[in-house]
Amino acid sequence: MTQALENTFETERWGRFEFRAKGPSGGNPFTDVQFSARFRDRHRVVEVDGFYDGAGEYGVRFMPDTLGHWSFETVSNVPELTGLKGTLEVVAPAPGNRGPVRVDQVYHFAYEDGTPFYPVGTTCYVWNHQGAEREEQTLQSLSQSPFNIIRMCVFPKHYDYNHNEPGHYAFEGSLEKGWDFARFNPAYWAHLERRIQDLQDLGIEADLILFHPYDRWGFSAMSRETDDLYLRYAMARLSSFRNIWWSLANEYDLMAEKTMQDWDRYFRIIQAFDPYQHLRSIHNWHSPEIHYRSNRHWYDHGKPWVTHASIQHADLHFVTEWREQFRKPVVVDECRYEGNLNHGWGNITAERMVECFWEGMAQGGYVTHGETFVHPEDIIWWSHGGTLHGESPERIQFLHNIMQEGPQLGPTGINFKWDAAAGGVDSEYYLVYFGTSRPAFRVLPLPEGVRFSIDLIDTWNMTITPLEGQFEGTCRVEMPGKPYQALRITKVKTGG
Numbered sequence: 001m002t003q004a005l006e007n008t009f010e011t012e013r014w015g016r017f018e019f020r021a022k023g024p025s026g027g028n029p030f031t032d033v034q035f036s037a038r039f040r041d042r043h044r045v046v047e048v049d050g051f052y053d054g055a056g057e058y059g060v061r062f063m064p065d066t067l068g069h070w071s072f073e074t075v076s077n078v079p080e081l082t083g084l085k086g087t088l089e090v091v092a093p094a095p096g097n098r099g100p101v102r103v104d105q106v107y108h109f110a111y112e113d114g115t116p117f118y119p120v121g122t123t124c125y126v127w128n129h130q131g132a133e134r135e136e137q138t139l140q141s142l143s144q145s146p147f148n149i150i151r152m153c154v155f156p157k158h159y160d161y162n163h164n165e166p167g168h169y170a171f172e173g174s175l176e177k178g179w180d181f182a183r184f185n186p187a188y189w190a191h192l193e194r195r196i197q198d199l200q201d202l203g204i205e206a207d208l209i210l211f212h213p214y215d216r217w218g219f220s221a222m223s224r225e226t227d228d229l230y231l232r233y234a235m236a237r238l239s240s241f242r243n244i245w246w247s248l249a250n251e252y253d254l255m256a257e258k259t260m261q262d263w264d265r266y267f268r269i270i271q272a273f274d275p276y277q278h279l280r281s282i283h284n285w286h287s288p289e290i291h292y293r294s295n296r297h298w299y300d301h302g303k304p305w306v307t308h309a310s311i312q313h314a315d316l317h318f319v320t321e322w323r324e325q326f327r328k329p330v331v332v333d334e335c336r337y338e339g340n341l342n343h344g345w346g347n348i349t350a351e352r353m354v355e356c357f358w359e360g361m362a363q364g365g366y367v368t369h370g371e372t373f374v375h376p377e378d379i380i381w382w383s384h385g386g387t388l389h390g391e392s393p394e395r396i397q398f399l400h401n402i403m404q405e406g407p408q409l410g411p412t413g414i415n416f417k418w419d420a421a422a423g424g425v426d427s428e429y430y431l432v433y434f435g436t437s438r439p440a441f442r443v444l445p446l447p448e449g450v451r452f453s454i455d456l457i458d459t460w461n462m463t464i465t466p467l468e469g470q471f472e473g474t475c476r477v478e479m480p481g482k483p484y485q486a487l488r489i490t491k492v493k494t495g496g
Helices: 132-143 186-201 224-238 260-273 288-294 316-326 350-362 392-405
Strands: 008-012 017-022 035-041 044-052 057-062 068-076 085-091 101-104 108-111 120-123 149-153 171-174 178-184 205-211 244-249 309-312 330-334 366-369 421-425 429-433 441-445 452-458 463-466 474-478 485-491
Touching: 008 017, 017 068, 035 057, 044 224, 057 224, 120 330, 120 392, 132 186, 178 186, 178 224, 186 205, 186 224, 205 224, 224 260, 244 260, 309 316, 316 330, 316 350, 330 350, 350 366, 350 392, 350 421, 350 429, 366 392, 441 485
Parallel strands: 008 085, 120 149, 120 366, 149 205, 205 244, 309 330, 330 366
Antiparallel strands: 017 057, 035 044, 035 068, 044 057, 068 085, 101 108, 171 178, 421 429, 429 485, 441 474, 452 463, 452 485
């Protein structure tokens, strides 16, 4: 809808304001027309790129991060889109709107309002390419799950169990006739935006994968110029969603057409053209030992434009080492999947899936779920969404509740032995997980002079049993001698 030159609008803090105007539709408006807006809050100016949305319509979106009065004015290389002005009154956020997620305390995450965010993610690569009925089914499943972040792709995926054509593509054209990589398909982007908004309404972050190698359409081998144009367009359309995380790629090191310099450039483009500096990372395929033998390397998560480490690895005992190496939050977003596929990465037990979460999170890292059960119609959660079938999600919810009740975890000065994954806040709180070990008792080297209460947690049966008495210094704790047990050790509060 075309707006008058002077308008006053209202939106909430961290909401999404959109201004639209009519402009030229001839030639190629995606590349010929530059359109942006400058939003001003007193001395502060935020310039936001706009985008062409087809049929002569241009839009610009803005996510204000402060309350009060903002003004804006459009900027363009065409007269009819230049100098359009308005004002924006930013009011308090509605319940549930805590702002975008940021890095917190070096190794953790929090919403911008300061509320800690403990990511418990799931992988559902191309759920947004499955058609209305299945996509709605996926959203219904997510609404009843513990998951507060989902890994998902912009582009469709071609791989085992993934051979269907999607309903829309990001660019104009077709596989048969070829793609016009200089023209975007607004219908596709509108659909993607609707699904990101659906996730936001459920309180779920969208870890949006911008590139991946599993491709038969040519999207993984576009020119550098097209890649850059695509990223700029994605930033303009999507960065105003507060629940966006940017994942540069899924298994980037399988994309032989891209160089390490390309990935550096993509990160810098996102850093430059995302006004809100959403979280940014990139996901590997090769493990470190394969890197060593093949002279390939992980992307360096220590680079300044990377906000957190996104890692594929089956051994969660390295989480503490990765935290120390990168000094950033660590998300092991692929550690194999609960299921029974023919592929080794897709057939671990629910017990092992839950174990991965406990091992990773007890050390102060974060872990992502995936589910890959054989289905007569090849409808598999890891790629298509639909319905969850596994036994791990409710147990992941149980862990998430425990994490939310305690402090953000880190390494401790106490050696809880090599067969346990442990973290905490020294002299205040410890979480110790024993996995498949099954001690009948444990001698704990707790701090002297501090009294603790201890809860025995059965992570599989989801029970919490307070142990009798209080514990201090070197002490013996009786345990049931069965696997998947944990101890929650909490300083006893004294005084009033």
